[in-house]
Amino acid sequence: MGGQLEITYWGVRGSLPVSDPGKIRYGGSTSCVEIKADNGTRLVFDGGSGISSLGNACMQSGLPEPLPVFITHPHWDHIQGLPFFAPAFIPGNAITFYGCNQGEMPFENVLRQQMQSPYFPVDLENWAADIAFEAVSETEVNINGLTVRSTYVEHPGMTLGFRIEYGEKSVVYIPDNEPFAKFPLEKVFSEQGAPGDELDMESVFLLDQKEKFFGFIGDADVLIHDAQYTPEEYPAKTGWGHSSFELTVQTALYGNVRQLVLFHHDPIRTDDEIDDMVDRSRHIAAEQGSSMQISAARQNTSTTI
Numbered sequence: 606m607g608g609q610l611e612i613t614y615w616g617v618r619g620s621l622p623v624s625d626p627g628k629i630r631y632g633g634s635t636s637c638v639e640i641k642a643d644n645g646t647r648l649v650f651d652g653g654s655g656i657s658s659l660g661n662a663c664m665q666s667g668l669p670e671p672l673p674v675f676i677t678h679p680h681w682d683h684i685q686g687l688p689f690f691a692p693a694f695i696p697g698n699a700i701t702f703y704g705c706n707q708g709e710m711p712f713e714n715v716l717r718q719q720m721q722s723p724y725f726p727v728d729l730e731n732w733a734a735d736i737a738f739e740a741v742s743e744t745e746v747n748i749n750g751l752t753v754r755s756t757y758v759e760h761p762g763m764t765l766g767f768r769i770e771y772g773e774k775s776v777v778y779i780p781d782n783e784p785f786a787k788f789p790l791e792k793v794f795s796e797q798g799a800p801g802d803e804l805d806m807e808s809v810f811l812l813d814q815k816e817k818f819f820g821f822i823g824d825a826d827v828l829i830h831d832a833q834y835t836p837e838e839y840p841a842k843t844g845w846g847h848s849s850f851e852l853t854v855q856t857a858l859y860g861n862v863r864q865l866v867l868f869h870h871d872p873i874r875t876d877d878e879i880d881d882m883v884d885r886s887r888h889i890a891a892e893q894g895s896s897m898q899i900s901a902a903r904q905n906t907s908t909t910i
């Protein structure tokens with residue numbers, strides 16, 4: 606099977622939707638990405654405000670049966686569009702939501718509660734479509750020839766990243782992540798653990814984490830990853846669960862990714878500043894002799910791999 610995947614960015618912003626002048630070119634809606642395979646299968650990742658535009662497009666095109674929607678975590682910028690997702694209100698549509706429990710709170714309740722009074726006037730019982738909830742953790746879901754793997758990432762609360770595989774193609778979607786936040790980065794991006802090396806406990810743990818994470822993102826055709834901060838901002842934001850673009854580029858290079866897409870743009874970031882982040886990211890890659898392609902996610906654009 607050959608297989609092509611089309612990636613469409615319906616929302617690319619982190620934290621808060623914005624509509625200020627100077628931020629329109631990259632777009633102001635929060636996280637929502639659609640991946641469509643050439644066998645007609647569509648997958649949706651996150652329900653930020655961008656999912657309302659996707660919903661409007663679905664009202665024209667109709668829904669596949671059922672539409673899978675994967676939620677990385679329930680921070681507002683990843684679910685705030687769900688109450689405005691028009692296909693959920695239409696009888697005859699079918700939608701399956703996948704996401705992880707939050708401690709003792711089941712995944713279904715996590716989504717249900719954001720639509721309860723007094724937070725929203727229309728509760729989830731008003732969704733007339735056939736809605737299913739699948740709680741997942743670190744697992745693999747197969748949908749019409751596509752495989753979606755999930756792993757937990759470094760972000761407050763329980764947060765998933767997803768790897769989508771179809772034929773020879775692979776896309777990794779990790780919108781919120783501060784990889785290896787607990788470790789010194791010079792240790793993360795160096796080789797340790799050769800046979801015969803004496804390793805302390807921290808190094809053994811790090812090696813285990815590296816194997817897991819780089820095994821997950823490794824050799825991806827496309828990595829869509831958190832790049833919320835600049836390296837100048839990052840020291841004041843360390844531990845908040847987001848990456849600087851420098852950390853993201855280093856991570857992608859170490860994972861031998863072919864194409865990196867900077868994602869989850871900070872609400873303060875202007876279009877020109879995002880251009881600058883891309884330029885600086887490309888410079889970091891070039892300095893290391895890499896041909897990895899780097900761009901920043903732009904709302905209402907698609908790429909096919």
Ligand SMILES: [Zn+2]
Nearest residue numbers: 619620682781
């Ligand atoms: Zn977020």
